[in-house]
Amino acid sequence: MNYVLETNNLCKSYKHFKALNGLSMHIPFGSIYGIVGRNGAGKTTLIRLICGLQKPTEGEYKLYGISNTNKNISKSRRRMGAVVETPSIYLDMSAEDNLKQQYKIIGLPSYDGIDDILKLVGLENTGSKKAKNFSLGMKQRLGIAIALCADPDFLVLDEPINGLDPQGIIEIRELILRLNQERQITVLISSHILDELSKLATHYGFIDGGRIIKEISAKELEAAARKCLLMEVTDVKALSRVLDRLGVEYKILSEEKANVYAKLNISNIAMELAKENAEIISVTEKDESLESFYVELIGGGTHNG
């Protein structure tokens, strides 16, 4: 498979702190690759490295097959656009002037495409309004517009929906999907808003402690996702004895709760539990979503953010 970006054992240390610790990942062409991880897991550090803002302490990455140690890496970078953390925009300039500035930096001979880009991100009617007076969502879209100036086929977006209102989130989501589907732009997107990411991503990389602990496609995740019943009972030990007798897979969650991975006849279970002097309190059908996959993989333990 061809990859837009491959990283191999990437490490980045700040004094004694290892932000990335042997990170390896693979982003296929045409995908929307979501990096999932808690705050401080290394998402932004990874993005800073691949954007050339910082250098890895160890390891390497390949952008369009060209290693970061190769002199031609700057040519590969011309095919990518990025919004790292906050949108990189001149606040005292209008949207159009910001794009003109980026056109000059890239060295494009005319400003012909600017109107199209502004229209694409929905900023065509902002006129001479300065970016400092834009809403957060508009600034975010302007940041993406600047990243699109070089007509990239790889777009890197770091937490693009952070702080946006529901309408802003929908707009950014639709824009990313449009860029991916209509322009075949590969997108790397980092987020810790899992529900939102699950509406976009075709591939996931789960990052923790500065390394990718699992890469999985959305299809694989869907196939791996199992439906289960969350059962709440008065005595979980009685439930486990009943389920063992039935040969059913389950997982004890607490003294009253367990996930049961099978279709059950609830009446039968209730009767079996009654023999054990136990009762069912509630039964809920659950989907194993991206969130539960993440929790299962990384655990819901301490939060570093």
Added chain:
Amino acid sequence: MVRLLNAGFSRLLHYKQLYIAVILSFFLSASLTLSNIDSSNGIIAGETLKTIPVVGVFAAAVLGLFIGTEYSDGTMRNKLTVGTKRRNVYFTNYIISSAVCTVICISAMTGSAAACLLTGAKLYTPNADVSTVMLLNAVGVLLMSFSIAGIITFICMMVSGKAAGGISAMLVMIVMVFLGSWAYSRLCEPEFVSDMMLVNNIPQSGPKYLNPLYVGGGARSILELAVDVMPATQGMLMVSDEFYNQPICYIGSIALAVGFTAVGAAMFSKKDIK
């Protein structure tokens, strides 16, 4: 790099702070010149350059904000992400800084010239031909602009942030003016001094003794070199009509500009950008 220069200068041309600094230096210089015209409607050529020693402070204020914005607004990332070489980003900022320093110096000299033209004051020099002194001073000011630009670019590129970069650069420039003044005044101290005394109600100078403030030996050579090389003191030498050591001053300015730019570009190539 042409692309970056095009982008940088087009942004600079719309930069209000530059115009404020240019206007301020014009009027400050004009007013200082007017106040120094003597009773015979003449002025020593060097005294038309009284704003030059503080040009660095004006330039630091403008460039601190201009370059610092690249960090605080994050637009530095837009350049690096699309594959622009860091060396080119640094050199572009140095060239823009040099242009800003030169423009502010030219503005100051234009202010003085306007004051002279307005009053019909004539330039003179006590010891040499006016036009030669003016030419040597002009070259000195130009090279001094390049060295100031080198120092300011270095500070602004190393300190990430608009406020931090601007304040740091201004502080360094102000400290250089004060240090320069101190060094220059120490060099002006005579080697021997005598106290005044009254003999039969007639003031007379007493026996000479060694001035404790006089700097001699190797320390004097070092101080003289520093005064010749430091941008602020070069300006002071021009104002005092003591800008004699031009080769050392010129070479010093070039060395400062090249040194700071080379070290700055090397450090910037390794700098972690956020």
